[in-house]
Each structure stands twice: as C-alpha cells, then as structure tokens.
Amino acid sequence: MRNQTISPASGGVLARTAMTAFAPMVWGTTYVVTTELLPPGHPLFAGLLRALPAGLITLAFTRVLPRGTWWLKAAVLGVLNIGLFFPLLFTAAERLPGGVAATLGATQPMIVAVLAVLILRERPSGRRFVWGAVGVVGVGLVVIGPNAAFDFAGIVAGLGGAASMALGITLTKRWGRPEGVGPTAFAGWQLTAGGLFLLPVTFLVEGAPPAIDGGAALGYLWLGLIGGLLSYVLWFRGITTLPVNSVAVLGLLSPMVAALLGALVLGQTLGPVQLVGFALALASIVAAQLAPRTRPDAPVRDLVTEGTVR
DSSP states (O other): OOSOOOOTTSHHHHHHHHHHHHHHHHHTTHHHHHHHHSOTTOHHHHHHHHHHHHHHHHHHHHOOOOOTTHHHHHHHHHIIIIITHHHHHHHHHHHSOHHHHHHHHTTHHHHHHHHHHHTSOOOOOHHHHHHHHHHHHHHHHHHOOTTOOOOHHHHHHHHHHHHHHHHHHHHHHHHOOOTTOOHHHHHHHHHHHHHHHHHHHHHHHHOSOOOOOHHHHHHHHIIIIIIIIIHHHHHHHHHHHSOHHHHHHGGGHHHHHHHHHHHHHSOOOOOHHHHHHHHHHHHHHHHHHTOOOSSOOOOOOOSSOTTOOO
C-alpha cells in the first residue's frame, strides 16, 4: 500500500481488530477452566504451563532467536506482559473478590492512554480517558457483587498487574518487531521469557506441582495452546499493527466473557445492572475503535514473514 490511509472502518482494520479481540475473549475462559478443570491452589503453576511450553514449542518451530539488543527487549516485554503480570493478577484474585480484581484490571486502557503520551509522544486525549472511565464503570457493574470487599495489598497487586501489562503493551508498540521476524516468533520470545521468570516464582510460592488428571490435562492444554500460544500471537500482532489505545481497550472483553460463561456454565445470574454494565463496556470498546486519528497510519507490513509458523 502506497500513500494510503487506512480508515477505521476498512475491512483490513476490522479483520485485524476481530483477530486481536479473540485473545482477551479466550482469556475470559480462564476462570471457568480454572475452577472446573484444574486442581485448586496452584494458579501460578497454571500460568507457568500457559507460558513456558507454548514459548518453547514456538521457538522449536520457528527457529528464530533474538539478536543484539532484542535479547534484552524480549526479556523485558516477556516479564511485563506475562511473567510479572500473572503473579500480580493471581495475587489480586486471591485477596479480592473476582469482580473487584477484574475492575482494577479494567483500568489498563487508561494507563495505556497516559503511557502513550509519555512514551509514544501522542497527544493527550480527553476522549480516551472519558471512554476508558466508562469502560471501568461498565466492567464494575458487570462483575462487582454486593458483598465486595477491599484489601490494600490486593488493590496494589491489581493495579500493579494492570500497569505492568499496560507498560508492556506500550513498549511493544514503541519497539515494534525486528525486521524479518513474524508475530509467532515474536510471541514465542515473550512467552519463553515470561515462563522462565515464572519458573522459580512458581516453585518457591506453590511448591511441588499438583497431580494432573484427564480434566486437568485438558484444561492445561487449552490454557497453553489456545490461551497462550494462539492468543498471544494474535495479541502481539494486533499491538504492532493497530493503534495502541484501540488494542488496550479490547482487554475489557475478558471480564465480560468470564461473566457470560459464569451465567451459561455456572448458573450465575445477570440482572439489569449487569446488562447496563455490558452496554457501557461495549460502548467503550466501540468508541476506542472509532476514535479519530491524528495522523495517517503507516503502511502495514506483510505479516507473513520469515519465522512465522504456517
């Protein structure tokens, strides 16, 4: 594409947005998979199996390793997006009601909006903050119950997890991908780095791995292959080809999918308040995709590059 501006409504952008949205939607299944299939008391082990095997498999297939400064960059991104994010997420989930933890995580788009100004040198946008706040309110209405409790350490962990992934998203956008490296290899670097970071943390905190039966094996396969490998390939591809704020707000889909599965699978109820929350969160997501651009998009690179699993 030469000297061509991609409009938000163009088919290419819509397709990439839909594929990127698949990642947080799959992550929304984590709660049901964890509660219904996995052995209790080992959330970090689940995070480890979600990251490290998928990363090593990807490296084996792509045979593409970082070079030069990308060893450090890949390690930083892997720790921020996966290795540090998972422990903070699970700490918040253990110390807070799930709805409160999810609402804290929904602040991520607002943090990205701030970091986009500081790191990406984008113009401050009141529109992004307003719609980000609408998204937080919407998620809160969907998932926070009447018996919500607050724990200071849990709140710090929840906000820390949101900030960690927000910084990872922003730096991923800032650094892009090395020339000749496809999204699959790029995701593999980060999954491996995040998994290696999680490895000692998991065994120090949780001790020996749990016994794994057939249901648990199925759950770990889902988290690793679909929730890990496939989802992160699509997620990092979206970050490098779409506006960073548009990608960040797609994360609101995760608690929404979790709430829907809770209603469909676990028999939880969704009342009028939750439905209003869904409407607000969806409005925030759509508004972020339709936000006016301050400059034309750069031409999109061919995404089928060397190092991509075909």
